[in-house]
Amino acid sequence: MPGIRNAKRFYITTPIYYVNDVPHLGTAYTTVVADALRRYHQLRGHETRMLTGTDEHGLKLEREAKDRGLSPKAFVDQMSERFREAWPKLLVETDDFIRTTEPRHESLVQEIWKRVQANGDLTKGHYEDWYCVGCESFKTEKELLEGNVCPLHKKPVERLKEETYFFALDKYQDKLLDLYAKAPGFVQPESRRNEVLSFVESGLKPLSVSRTSFSWGIPVPGDPRHVMYVWFDALSNYWSALGGWDSELAARFWPTDADALPTDSADLTVVHLVGKDILRFHGVFWPAFLMSAKMALPSKVYAHGFLTIDGQKMSKSLRNAVDPVRLAAELPGGASTLRYHLLRAIALGQDGDFDHAALLERYNADLGKNLGNLLSRVLGLCVKNTGNTAPALENARCTDLERHFLTDVQRSLTSAQQHWDAVEPHRALEATWAASSRANLYVDQAAPWAEVKKGDQARVETILATLVKVLEHLSVYIAPALPDKANEMRAQLGLGPIAPALNSDLLALDFSDAPTRALGTASPLFPTLDAAGQAALLERLVPTKEPVMNEPATPFETAVTVVGGAVVESIVAPITYDQFAATDLRIGVVLEAEKVPKKDKLLKLKVDVGEAEPRQIVAGLALSFAPEALVGKRVVVVTNLAPRDFGKGLVSHGMLLAAGESNNLSLATVTAEVAPGTKVK
Numbered sequence: 001m002p003g004i005r006n007a008k009r010f011y012i013t014t015p016i017y018y019v020n021d022v023p024h025l026g027t028a029y030t031t032v033v034a035d036a037l038r039r040y041h042q043l044r045g046h047e048t049r050m051l052t053g054t055d056e057h058g059l060k061l062e063r064e065a066k067d068r069g070l071s072p073k074a075f076v077d078q079m080s081e082r083f084r085e086a087w088p089k090l091l092v093e094t095d096d097f098i099r100t101t102e103p104r105h106e107s108l109v110q111e112i113w114k115r116v117q118a119n120g121d122l123t124k125g126h127y128e129d130w131y132c133v134g135c136e137s138f139k140t141e142k143e144l145l146e147g148n149v150c151p152l153h154k155k156p157v158e159r160l161k162e163e164t165y166f167f168a169l170d171k172y173q174d175k176l177l178d179l180y181a182k183a184p185g186f187v188q189p190e191s192r193r194n195e196v197l198s199f200v201e202s203g204l205k206p207l208s209v210s211r212t213s214f215s216w217g218i219p220v221p222g223d224p225r226h227v228m229y230v231w232f233d234a235l236s237n238y239w240s241a242l243g244g245w246d247s248e249l250a251a252r253f254w255p256t257d258a259d260a261l262p263t264d265s266a267d268l269t270v271v272h273l274v275g276k277d278i279l280r281f282h283g284v285f286w287p288a289f290l291m292s293a294k295m296a297l298p299s300k301v302y303a304h305g306f307l308t309i310d311g312q313k314m315s316k317s318l319r320n321a322v323d324p325v326r327l328a329a330e331l332p333g334g335a336s337t338l339r340y341h342l343l344r345a346i347a348l349g350q351d352g353d354f355d356h357a358a359l360l361e362r363y364n365a366d367l368g369k370n371l372g373n374l375l376s377r378v379l380g381l382c383v384k385n386t387g388n389t390a391p392a393l394e395n396a397r398c399t400d401l402e403r404h405f406l407t408d409v410q411r412s413l414t415s416a417q418q419h420w421d422a423v424e425p426h427r428a429l430e431a432t433w434a435a436s437s438r439a440n441l442y443v444d445q446a447a448p449w450a451e452v453k454k455g456d457q458a459r460v461e462t463i464l465a466t467l468v469k470v471l472e473h474l475s476v477y478i479a480p481a482l483p484d485k486a487n488e489m490r491a492q493l494g495l496g497p498i499a500p501a502l503n504s505d506l507l508a509l510d511f512s513d514a515p516t517r518a519l520g521t522a523s524p525l526f527p528t529l530d531a532a533g534q535a536a537l538l539e540r541l542v543p544t545k546e547p548v549m550n551e552p553a554t555p556f557e558t559a560v561t562v563v564g565g566a567v568v569e570s571i572v573a574p575i576t577y578d579q580f581a582a583t584d585l586r587i588g589v590v591l592e593a594e595k596v597p598k599k600d601k602l603l604k605l606k607v608d609v610g611e612a613e614p615r616q617i618v619a620g621l622a623l624s625f626a627p628e629a630l631v632g633k634r635v636v637v638v639t640n641l642a643p644r645d646f647g648k649g650l651v652s653h654g655m656l657l658a659a660g661e662s663n664n665l666s667l668a669t670v671t672a673e674v675a676p677g678t679k680v681k
């Protein structure tokens with residue numbers, strides 16, 4: 001096929017996510033933005049590729065697996081699936097999903113290591129410094145808070161001393177500064193670029209890139225006592241996923257000239273989209289590793305800001321409480337509504353707040369009353385006046401009203417394209433919606449119903465044909481953010497689904513004459529929520545600030561079943577006996593109980609479950625029980641639940657079973673003096 005190979009190419013990556021966590025709104029944000037940018041390029045007729053995956057090595061994961069009583073491999077296998085399953089539910093389409101424990105990755109990382117070594121950039125030595133396991137990164141004393149606490153994870157760092165390979169990062173200081181100067185677009189946005197610049201200007205030191213004190217990593221070639229530093233391993237995924245030096249994919253999606261500066265105008269653009277928390281690794285370490293291995297650099301590292309949820313920082317318990325997949329399923333308009341809000345409400349690059357109430361407001365205003373209403377109005381008028389067809393568009397019959405309208409629409413949609421190109425989705429969507437608002441205004445100005453009354457059918461047809469044409473364009477322009485709704489809209493307009501093709505620009509503006517066409521069946525694209533519906537949904541969506549009980553990260557889905565006339569709640573999916581038996585339930589005796597300062601619902605308990613030491617269990621019982629009323633009680637404890645961190649060192653090692661509302665709970669217990677530690681079957 002001629003022309004195919006000369007289409008512009010666009011390769012976008014998300015960070016590969018640590019599997020000690022489940023997909024949350026923060027990781028969903030990066031992934032959705034990357035997907036929308038990729039879809040935009042696809043619509044332009046570019047050859048695109050998107051990569052995501054999971055980061056599965058390192059001390060943090062080795063420890064987490066141990067805490068859960070699993071082998072690291074079993075643990076990462078299980079957790080990686082959560083990410084693989086989540087993204088399609090947010091309408092994210094990736095071409096590949098890489099896991100750093102895959103042989104295809106491990107062998108290529110070892111090859112990169114060998115090239116860095118052959119370049120004389122690795123030296124064995126000893127290292128001693130502070131290390132934050134949460135960041136998987138060494139910290140200088142300057143970076144730490146009082147008491148040697150990591151400012152990001154708010155946990156004390158550890159002192160590490162061991163034999164290590166050092167990478168000569170200092171050797172690349174000038175080369176990196178030269179890169180930032182000559183390719184100013186390499187780190188974006190500008191404010192982040194300045195951060196990277198000042199970090200490098202303040203002086204780079206050799207970087208420890210191997211570890212000997214644990215083994216969950218990729219062995220260093222020729223020295224298997226060492227495993228590679230997890231960031232050396234992880235960053236290489238962007239390249240290893242393309243299949244290595246001889247692969248056709250790498251030839252298409254990774255620049256080949258190691259001496260060339262990354263540019264924006266090249267035929268190939270490679271963008272690493274990352275959160276601001278990991279900019280240093282991508283903007284400094286990764287290009288230095290690539291320079292050392294004599295490999296070409298990506299075009300751009302784009303750092304976005306951080307989200308808060310309803311004004312609160314995303315602590316681990318809060319962010320896990322907002323499951324993006326569940327949220328998308330609950331929203332009217334589904335995943336597209338969530339995507340639209342994430343892309344539109346937060347200025348990419350800046351920190352922003354994910355506010356549930358604002359999400360519903362935006363749904364009603366932008367999707368329901370603006371775009372959805374425009375579509376319904378126009379299709380309704382066509383049903384009444386043109387036999388449900390889009391009349392032929394004949395420019396010769398247009399008046400100044402249409403010409404001004406189309407000029408404004410063209411201006412807004414051109415600006416939307418420019419904003420997508422500039423990696424500003426929020427502005428691109430703002431401009432797209434400006435076109436939709438302008439169309440609603442035009443309906444009012446042109447007042448087709450008045451022309452119907454006058455019996456001027458030709459004028460009615462000109463107005464409706466102009467509107468349908470604008471709606472056709474809008475159906476494509478909304479697609480990066482709302483892919484399924486774009487196609488639903490097109491079906492109503494009598495058009496087939498969007499089918500991107502190489503070198504064909506589906507965003508090209510075309511308001512030339514068009515023949516008449518049959519329309520599809522109209523139905524509200526975004527039915528608006530009334531105040532009561534909005535309030536009820538908000539009530540369901542907004543996570544309680546404190547857990548009622550020590551809930552698992554993903555609560556069981558429940559459904560209402562009618563049994564013998566009584567309504568009971570039951571778990572939707574039946575489980576096997578083996579699945580049930582995987583939950584270790586034991587009898588415990590409460591030895592101590594006290595309130596947790598500043599937490600109204602929580603009690604801190606010491607519970608004897610038949611082990612050498614009693615367990616600390618934090619439970620949401622305080623609204624139902626005075627602490628002293630619990631001492632001596634026999635309770636049923638889930639003992640093999642992963643520990644749950646409530647912050648400030650308060651960790652719960654188990655969960656009690658109880659029934660009822662949080663202020664009227666009844667504890668599950670036994671009827672005889674069963675010994676602590678006895679299994680409940």
Ligand code: MSP
Nearest residue numbers: 015016017018026027030055234235275306307314
């Ligand atoms: N494994 C590393 C990345 C290696 S890439 C070679 C890692 N993983 S992570 O699971 O911690 O994911 C971090 C990314 O998640 C951030 O860079 C950011 O993209 C996203 N976010 C995590 N919390 C976030 C918010 N509160 N807000 C926005 N994005 C957030 O770091």
